[in-house]
Amino acid sequence: MNSPLEVGPMSPLMMKLFENSKEAIFFFDKSGRALAMNPAAEEIVSEDVLMKLYEGSENALCGTCRGYTSDTEQITCLDCYFQLPASAEHSSFQVYLETKGKGVVPYAGSFHTVDPENGTRVFMLRDLTPQLRVQEKLYQNKMMKHVIEAQENERKRLSRELHDSVAQELMSAVVDLRVLKYMTDDDTVLKKVKQTEAAMTRLLDDIRHLSVELRPAALDDFGLEAAFRSHFKRVEENYGLIIQFVSGVARKRYDSDIETVIYRICQEAVLNALKYAQVDTVSVHLFERDGMLRLEVEDEGAGFAEGSDPIGTGLGLYGMRERAELAGGSLSVQSEPGIGTRVLLQIPIAESKEEE
Amino acid sequence: MGLHADYQMELDAIRQAFGYDFLALALVEPAEQQYVIRWKYATGNLNERFRRIVLKSGKGIAGMVFKTGKPVFIPSVRDYVAASSLFNYPIVQSEKLESLGAVPIWNDSRVSGVLLGGFREEDLMTPDLMFALEQAARHGIGELDGKEVASQ
Numbered sequence: 262m263n264s265p266l267e268v269g270p271m272s273p274l275m276m277k278l279f280e281n282s283k284e285a286i287f288f289f290d291k292s293g294r295a296l297a298m299n300p301a302a303e304e305i306v307s308e309d310v311l312m313k314l315y316e317g318s319e320n321a322l323c324g325t326c327r328g329y330t331s332d333t334e335q336i337t338c339l340d341c342y343f344q345l346p347a348s349a350e351h352s353s354f355q356v357y358l359e360t361k362g363k364g365v366v367p368y369a370g371s372f373h374t375v376d377p378e379n380g381t382r383v384f385m386l387r388d389l390t391p392q393l394r395v396q397e398k399l400y401q402n403k404m405m406k407h408v409i410e411a412q413e414n415e416r417k418r419l420s421r422e423l424h425d426s427v428a429q430e431l432m433s434a435v436v437d438l439r440v441l442k443y444m445t446d447d448d449t450v451l452k453k454v455k456q457t458e459a460a461m462t463r464l465l466d467d468i469r470h471l472s473v474e475l476r477p478a479a480l481d482d483f484g485l486e487a488a489f490r491s492h493f494k495r496v497e498e499n500y501g502l503i504i505q506f507v508s509g510v511a512r513k514r515y516d517s518d519i520e521t522v523i524y525r526i527c528q529e530a531v532l533n534a535l536k537y538a539q540v541d542t543v544s545v546h547l548f549e550r551d552g553m554l555r556l557e558v559e560d561e562g563a564g565f566a567e568g569s570d571p572i573g574t575g576l577g578l579y580g581m582r583e584r585a586e587l588a589g590g591s592l593s594v595q596s597e598p599g600i601g602t603r604v605l606l607q608i609p610i611a612e613s614k615e616e617e
Numbered sequence: 618m619g620l621h622a623d624y625q626m627e628l629d630a631i632r633q634a635f636g637y638d639f640l641a642l643a644l645v646e647p648a649e650q651q652y653v654i655r656w657k658y659a660t661g662n663l664n665e666r667f668r669r670i671v672l673k674s675g676k677g678i679a680g681m682v683f684k685t686g687k688p689v690f691i692p693s694v695r696d697y698v699a700a701s702s703l704f705n706y707p708i709v710q711s712e713k714l715e716s717l718g719a720v721p722i723w724n725d726s727r728v729s730g731v732l733l734g735g736f737r738e739e740d741l742m743t744p745d746l747m748f749a750l751e752q753a754a755r756h757g758i759g760e761l762d763g764k765e766v767a768s769q
Binding site for chain 1: 652666707710
């Protein structure tokens with residue numbers, strides 16, 4: 262259809278580059294008529310636009326171009342790169358083209374004069390989709406991390422507030438009430454005071470539970486093992502579920518991020534067992550092996566078939582996996598109907614931390 | 618020990634009189650136990666799981682009764698709670714109850730306990746049984762006088 266010869270002689274190497282490059286290359290004369298396009302370029306432009314480009318009709322490129330990314334906008338036609346004088350040419354920019362069969366695709370484009378005498382300009386495009394996809398994934402991960410961090414920090418703040426001020430104040434009120442015992446012999450008053458003291462003590466307990474449920478201070482102050490022990494005791498009191506906890510990491514501390522991930526995933530896994538496994542006991546095993554911190558949550562309950570419709574939302578497992586991956590770890594879930602379920606979480610721990 | 622036997626005997630008698638599959642009494646623990654509410658006595662239980670549970674005022678069936686002082690009547694557990702949130706009612710789950718009723722037991726104008734009777738079959742708990750359970754509670758159990766309004 263076109264002949265690169267139109268743009269003059271080329272060395273064989275240059276010919277090969279032009280013919281076989283994955284990058285789309287367009288040559289334009291000073292009037293804006295397309296002089297030549299390489300196969301990669303013809304590949305992305307639809308037939309009718311191709312014709313118009315060779316005919317040199319006005320704004321032919323606009324048939325495929327959807328705009329470029331300027332300082333202020335993602336996609337814009339303001340100050341079109343195609344119209345700018347040679348002195349103001351963009352050497353590289355992001356541009357969006359409507360491509361044949363693939364919809365709007367982002368490209369890294371460059372548009373500049375290669376022959377000032379004749380005003381010949383070249384427009385080169387490189388597909389940016391994979392890079393952008395990688396970037397987006399990175400961005401998403403970063404956002405997710407921020408969201409989780411923000412959530413944990415806010416929970417920590419509320420938890421501390423409840424524990425340090427609300428519970429403290431209530432505690433001193435309860436102590437005041439107890440003092441009343443020594444100030445009167447009136448039986449009816451004493452009885453009433455005792456009832457009030459009981460109600461307030463339970464309220465105090467509730468507030469402490471709330472505080473711990475938001476985020477256990479023990480996790481920040483004493484580490485995973487202490488936080489687990491108190492959490493499991495609470496699960497037992499609330500639901501009657503017994504958790505057999507075996508820990509091989511006595512009083513060891515890890516990165517706060519890692520501790521949080523392990524704690525939250527364990528919480529979720531135990532809750533899952535409680536909700537769906539129909540069991541009385543669950544075993545939790547926390548230990549280190551081969552530079553990995555491992556958490557195993559196992560039950561001998563109902564189990565489920567992989568890929569079957571979840572009873573719940575099915576988002577719990579997804580969230581657990583997400584959290585694990587953000588910490589550089591992995592999560593595996595093995596389950597068989599009637600036999601039980603085993604959740605294994607592995608998170609790499611930095612060597613330097615072990616020496617601390 | 619004598620007191621313990623009294624409570625247990627009274628529960629056994631109520632269960633026998635009305636044919637409950639499961640009957641349990643939750644009481645407030647003394648000061649040394651931080652006044653928590655626990656299931657202290659039961660009859661017809663399938664397992665001991667209920668003993669481990671500490672009731673939270675306002676949560677679960679008995680917690681609701683304790684907080685509000687009002688009876689709860691559930692002729693059909695299935696209609697009352699979705700299977701996905703049944704774990705919030707551990708006793709209903711572990712005792713496999715299908716219909717039940719729970720009433721407050723008053724002492725000295727305060728709710729001091731909860732009496733819960735249930736069946737492992739749907740619709741066996743009836744308004745009549747509910748009424749009888751309330752009567753039993755008002756009559757008092759063990760040390761509890763059952764009086765909602767203090768007699769002057």
